[in-house]
Amino acid sequence: MHATLAVVLQVRDGALQVLLWQRAREPYRGAWALPGGLLQPGETLEESIRRHLATKVDVREVSHIEQLATYSGRSRDPTAWELATAYLGLVELGLDPDVPADTRWHPVDELPATAFDHGAIVLAGRERLRGKLSYSNAGFALAPPTFTLAELREVYVAALGHEVSATNLRRVLERRAVIEPTGERRPSGRAGGRPAEVFRFRDRQLEITDPFAALRPRR
Amino acid sequence: MHATLAVVLQVRDGALQVLLWQRAREPYRGAWALPGGLLQPGETLEESIRRHLATKVDVREVSHIEQLATYSGRSRDPTAWELATAYLGLVELGLDPDVPADTRWHPVDELPATAFDHGAIVLAGRERLRGKLSYSNAGFALAPPTFTLAELREVYVAALGHEVSATNLRRVLERRAVIEPTGERRPSGRAGGRPAEVFRFRDRQLEITDPFAALRPRR
DNA sequence: CTAGTTTTTGACTATGAGTCGTAAACCTAC
DNA sequence: GTAGGTTTACGACTCATAGTCAAAAACTAG
Numbered sequence: 450m451h452a453t454l455a456v457v458l459q460v461r462d463g464a465l466q467v468l469l470w471q472r473a474r475e476p477y478r479g480a481w482a483l484p485g486g487l488l489q490p491g492e493t494l495e496e497s498i499r500r501h502l503a504t505k506v507d508v509r510e511v512s513h514i515e516q517l518a519t520y521s522g523r524s525r526d527p528t529a530w531e532l533a534t535a536y537l538g539l540v541e542l543g544l545d546p547d548v549p550a551d552t553r554w555h556p557v558d559e560l561p562a563t564a565f566d567h568g569a570i571v572l573a574g575r576e577r578l579r580g581k582l583s584y585s586n587a588g589f590a591l592a593p594p595t596f597t598l599a600e601l602r603e604v605y606v607a608a609l610g611h612e613v614s615a616t617n618l619r620r621v622l623e624r625r626a627v628i629e630p631t632g633e634r635r636p637s638g639r640a641g642g643r644p645a646e647v648f649r650f651r652d653r654q655l656e657i658t659d660p661f662a663a664l665r666p667r668r
Numbered sequence: 669m670h671a672t673l674a675v676v677l678q679v680r681d682g683a684l685q686v687l688l689w690q691r692a693r694e695p696y697r698g699a700w701a702l703p704g705g706l707l708q709p710g711e712t713l714e715e716s717i718r719r720h721l722a723t724k725v726d727v728r729e730v731s732h733i734e735q736l737a738t739y740s741g742r743s744r745d746p747t748a749w750e751l752a753t754a755y756l757g758l759v760e761l762g763l764d765p766d767v768p769a770d771t772r773w774h775p776v777d778e779l780p781a782t783a784f785d786h787g788a789i790v791l792a793g794r795e796r797l798r799g800k801l802s803y804s805n806a807g808f809a810l811a812p813p814t815f816t817l818a819e820l821r822e823v824y825v826a827a828l829g830h831e832v833s834a835t836n837l838r839r840v841l842e843r844r845a846v847i848e849p850t851g852e853r854r855p856s857g858r859a860g861g862r863p864a865e866v867f868r869f870r871d872r873q874l875e876i877t878d879p880f881a882a883l884r885p886r887r
Numbered sequence: 888c889t890a891g892t893t894t895t896t897g898a899c900t901a902t903g904a905g906t907c908g909t910a911a912a913c914c915t916a917c
Numbered sequence: 918g919t920a921g922g923t924t925t926a927c928g929a930c931t932c933a934t935a936g937t938c939a940a941a942a943a944c945t946a947g
């Protein structure tokens with residue numbers, strides 16, 4: 450038997466959160482699990498994960514999907530031998546997709562009791578995201594279509610788990626031609642203040658930014 | 669049906685080469701394929717790839733194995749719907765494992781006609797290796813147990829596909845505490861010259877060297 | 888001893904990135 | 918309208934990593 454699973458991540462309330470649903474049956478009754486399900490014969494892995502994800506969330510609101518890894522340990526499910534291919538999905542800040550009653554967003558930093566090896570898979574997804582944010586334009590999948598630097602900074606802080614200077618963020622992403630100003634401005638929060646410039650990501654497809662310059666000669 | 673495949677890479681004759689075997693039967697009769705085979709029920713993916721690899725090469729001579737990705741496209745095998753999980757294996761410079769008569773090393777830059785989607789999988793393996801060489805100590809799996817800088821440079825040039833300065837290589841890897849001098853020296857090639865210092869990798873387990881310093885504050 | 892070869896070392900430079908202070912642009916209250 | 922508070926943007930400075938180059942060191946062969 451082969452299953453597909455998805456770690457769907459979104460920045461909500463300033464924290465990186467993952468979409469989980471609560472099991473109603475044994476094993477792991479009451480524990481929280483990743484969305485997913487069995488692969489059908491003739492089906493592609495990506496088709497499968499999109500089909501299963503559709504029962505939990507509108508797939509059109511998932512801005513990026515990529516394969517994470519395939520798990521096969523005997524310890525992962527006490528009742529059966531089963532392979533599972535995990536995917537990573539990203540949802541933009543600000544969207545609030547409808548989800549079924551048994552489904553909820555949970556901060557990755559405070560995971561509830563999870564079913565099978567799903568807790569470890571969530572953490573693997575977060576690590577993948579952190580790497581991609583640093584050497585690709587993956588931020589486009591987590592940020593709204595247009596955003597101020599303060600908003601983008603919030604996304605990076607939540608996903609990376611450490612402080613990020615807005616000055617640096619802008620310089621680095623503009624130098625790498627990942628983001629560009631739209632020319633618009635947007636008034637800041639309630640307390641007044643200088644209006645912020647509005648930016649957008651240049652590409653909305655995943656692009657590797659700097660393919661490891663280390664050791665490459667300059668000419 | 670689920671299969672496991674391995675992209676086994678080694679630097680031979682100054683080039684990055686991959687272990688392939690020639691198919692005797694249709695489909696793709698005469699084309700070159702990656703070692704691997706079907707997964708058995710109850711078996712782990714890693715157990716499976718090690719079992720199949722053992723028929724082509726002494727697995728103890730493969731110094732590092734990691735999962736690459738799982739392929740499922742309908743186009744990958746014209747005759748059947750089959751999933752395949754690909755692994756990356758690395759063999760140290762200088763070893764010359766025994767291989768069966770139908771099996772041979774091929775430079776990755778000059779692949780012969782390959783079966784199924786195996787050509788693309790080989791290239792994916794090379795890309796994974798190139799990334800890992802830049803941000804981990806993956807070189808330990810490709811270099812001999814002890815080596816001079818000239819030897820290590822040869823490994824990096826072959827694997828990365830571009831020139832690498834020995835001066836830089838030493839400084840970067842020593843700064844990151846990836847390699848260390850053993851204290852020994854080794855006379856250089858036939859033409860005399862200053863004897864080279866002998867180095868070794870500090871760890872022979874995969875370690876991420878610099879987890880993407882970008883945007884992390886310094887204090 | 889001299890010439891040739893290879894490796895090692897250090898100085899210099901380029902570049903990317905972190906820090907900090909100040910200026911700019913807006914709001915609200917008086 | 919002006920003063921004070923708030924937020925964003927910008928520029929100067931510093932630091933760390935890494936690429937380039939040339940000279941010194943350590944050997945072999947003749």
